[in-house]
Amino acid sequence: MYAVAADVAGPPEGVRTGLPPAPACYTSALVEGTARRTDHALAHARRGVETARQEGNKVFLSRNLFALGHLLLALGHPKEALESLEEVRALDGLQQVRDPSVLRWHPELAEALVALGRLDQAQDLLEDTRRTATDLGRDTALPPLERVQALLDAACGDYDTAAQRLTDAADRLRHLPLERGRTLRALSHTERRGRRRASARTAAQNAVALFTAHQAHPGAETAAHTLGRLEAVPAGTNRCPRLxxxxxxxxxxxxxxxxxxxxxxxxxxxxxxxxxxxxxxxxxxxxxxxxxxxxxxxxxx
CATH class of the missing domain: 1.10.10.10 (Winged helix-like DNA-binding domain superfamily/Winged helix DNA-binding domain)
Known part of the structure; x- marks a missing residue:
């Protein structure tokens, strides 16, 4: 998949090989956002949204909006992410797409809602999506929902429940290594907020190793930053932070x-x-x- 990534200064690789622009932008956004640079990924996603609107291509409008929302959320812009992801939800409704495993915007939207303090809305979305996934037998859609449920627990101050939920979800996500890395990073933040620095360090170390092993460089950098904060020298120690x-x-x-x-x-x-x-x-x-x-x-x- 990495072979189709392209520099933002030129057309996406898919365009040069005959793939239509909107699908090419979507693929390039995913590749760049996962393996290379999020600024290039954002440019591809935005171009894909614009192209899909012009073409009236609702399928790849949804996909490019999803990629855009995911990237904005990863970069710490939940309000902007929410706008894109809400449009994805509306498009799925218009196209009568019920299966939450088709395009997994549900945990991303719920996470944006949690980040903005709209906890009741996030809980309603999680419960509804969990119920639909169970009814349709889409068990693979459940662990990412558990990650966001844990973020919701932590937002309510229940760090013990959140940490256990994240640990269980990480164990169930071995078939999805990048989602597992996100879950381990969330576990590190939760353990840190619960004042369990040793467990937080271990989770961050595992996230760095996992992202690095899969050449997911933006994820590895973010997890390394998390780990670096945990390695900060406490006041009164005899260690000298010279780096x-x-x-x-x-x-x-x-x-x-x-x-x-x-x-x-x-x-x-x-x-x-x-x-x-x-x-x-x-x-x-x-x-x-x-x-x-x-x-x-x-x-x-």
Whole structure:
């Protein structure tokens, strides 16, 4: 799938190989958003929405709006994401699409509602979608709903229930590694809010490793940032935070097993920059190789 991604300065790869513009933009948005750069992905999704509107293509209007909403949510813009995802819901209604496994906008919309504090609406959507998925036998649609239900639990202050729900959902998402990575990242945030830093670190480490293994560089970078916040030195300790933010992010990815090329792609820098940064990290923390990074970074809670 990665082969169809294209630079935003030119037409999507699918256009050059004969795929219609709206489907090509949708595919490129998914590829760029998962594996490369979210700014390019947003441009593809927006182009896909515009093209699908012009063509009257409701199927790929829904898909490009879904991609746009997903990306906006990932970038921390729930209000804008909500607008796109609400339109997807309306289009599904017009096309009488009931199956929540066809285009999985339901957890994305519910998450946007949670982020905006519209908790009752989020709960209603989750319950309705869960009921429909169960009636249709679409069990694979349920774990992502559990992730958002956990976010709702956490928003209500029930961190223990949220953490258990996320742990169970992550176990059920082994067939969907990127969704599992999102769930582990949510688990890390929840455990941190519940003041369980060791568990939060473990979840973040697992998320970084999972995203990196599947070359999902934007996800790996976000999870590494989460992990970096957990590694912040508490006041009154004798550890000296000598790494810059760029060095810290590079070290997080290296410790999680990312190659120099993977790190370069995730951080949008050159491989040569990574090769220069890692030795500097080793010198600062008194180590000699990336193999020693993981135990050095986790001396205890």
């Amino acid at each position: 810059t933010s760029a060095e810290q992010r590079c070290a997080e990815l290296a410790a999680a097993g990312a190659s120099n090329r993977d790190i370069a792609t995730a951080l949008t820098i050159s491989v040569k920059t990574v090769e220069a940064t890692l030795p500097r990290v080793y010198r600062k923390v008194g180590l000699h190789s990336r193999v020693q990074l993981a135990p050095h970074r986790h001396p205890g809670t």
